[in-house]
Amino acid sequence: MFNSLRPRPRSHHQALVLNEAKQVLLIEAGTRRSVLTLPGGAAGRREPPHLAARRHLEASTGLVRALHCLLIVDFVGARPFQFVHWGGQLDPDQAAEVARRSSLHWVDEDSLPEVVAPDDLRRISHALAFLAWQAMLPALVHGMRP
Known part of the structure; x- marks a missing residue:
């Protein structure tokens, strides 16, 4: 009964990270090893979006990246907003280090x-397209770049 009183997460934050071959870094989606997704998760209460994405990226991949730009924002019903942050392109040494983790995958x-769910595929495709156009939105906190 009390679970229904808990507030639902307002936003979900993912990071798009590429290697030199322009492959996308994906993680295994929970217990369903056949489904992959971008690293990410829900923001904590009053947690800035870029820090939520950074926290989830570090927790799932070990990468610590500055996430100062957004590629897309998607409104969906269950989690009202899905954000995809630009996590940058890794150099070969960084990409090789990430590849050592069994739950991480580089995907063309x-x-x-x-390997991804239809909704994730649409978001990733749009994010890659905006990245190719160099169309990024700066992430601001109180009107300033973090």
């Missing part, structure tokens, strides 16, 4: 439909 854009 052409292979994404086989």
Whole structure:
């Protein structure tokens, strides 16, 4: 009964990270090892969006990245807003280090439909398109770049 009184998360934050081959870094989605997703999760109460994305990226990959730009914001019903932050392109040494973790995968854009959920595929595709156009929105906190 009391669970229904808990506030639902207002936003979900993911990070798009690429390697030099332009492959997308994906993580295993919970217990469903056949489904992959971008690293991310819900923001804490009053947690700035870029810090939520950074926290989840570090927790799932070990990467500590400055996430100062947004690629897309998607409104969905269950979690009202899905944000995809630009996590940058890793150099070969960083990418090799990340690849050592068994729950992380580098995936070519052409292979994404086989391993991600349809909603994630749409978000990742749009994020990659905006990245190619260099169309990023700066993430601000109180009107300043973090």
